[in-house]
Amino acid sequence: MADTVLVKLTQDGRKVEVVDGWVCLAGAREADRLVPVLEHPNRQGIARAVPGATHMAGRVPLTHAEAAIAQGALAAAQRAFDASPSGIAQRIRRAIWAKTAAEGVE
Numbered sequence: 001m002a003d004t005v006l007v008k009l010t011q012d013g014r015k016v017e018v019v020d021g022w023v024c025l026a027g028a029r030e031a032d033r034l035v036p037v038l039e040h041p042n043r044q045g046i047a048r049a050v051p052g053a054t055h056m057a058g059r060v061p062l063t064h065a066e067a068a069i070a071q072g073a074l075a076a077a078q079r080a081f082d083a084s085p086s087g088i089a090q091r092i093r094r095a096i097w098a099k100t101a102a103e104g105v106e
Contacts, residue, residue, distance in 0.1 A: 005073035008066050016060055018073035021081060023057035030058030033074070034067055 007016045007023070014026040022029045034055040037043050046053055046061060053061035055070075062070060081087045 003073075003077070005069065007062070007070045007073070010060075016057070016062075016066075016070075018070055018077065021074060021077035023060065023070055023074070025058070025060055030060055031056075033057075034062065034071055037061075 003019075005018045007018060009015060010025070015024075016030075017024050017027075019027075021032060023031045023034070034057050036055055037046050037053055040046060040056055046056065050061040052063045054064045055062045055067035057070060082091075
């Protein structure tokens with residue numbers, strides 16, 4: 001079973017969790033990374049709608065403390081994937097593609 005980390009509950013009672021390296025809202029995948037509000041294209045609208053938000057996970061605004069919980073869980077999931085056979089195979093695949101692209105094969 002997947003490790004699930006509760007990040008917060010929304011005002012309407014839905015759970016925001018990190019499951020298998022994804023931030024999920026009510027069990028549906030939202031994002032696989034967090035975007036700081038300062039780098040978000042709609043930062044002014046987010047600041048007006050959710051004044052305490054520092055990060056966005058898809059459509060979900062997060063405060064600094066919530067973002068820290070989510071980022072920690074995302075990093076732990078990435079470390080687990082990197083150590084798995086499929087993570088190792090993915091890194092080998094990327095290295096082969098990078099080598100062939102450097103040699104001029106597209």
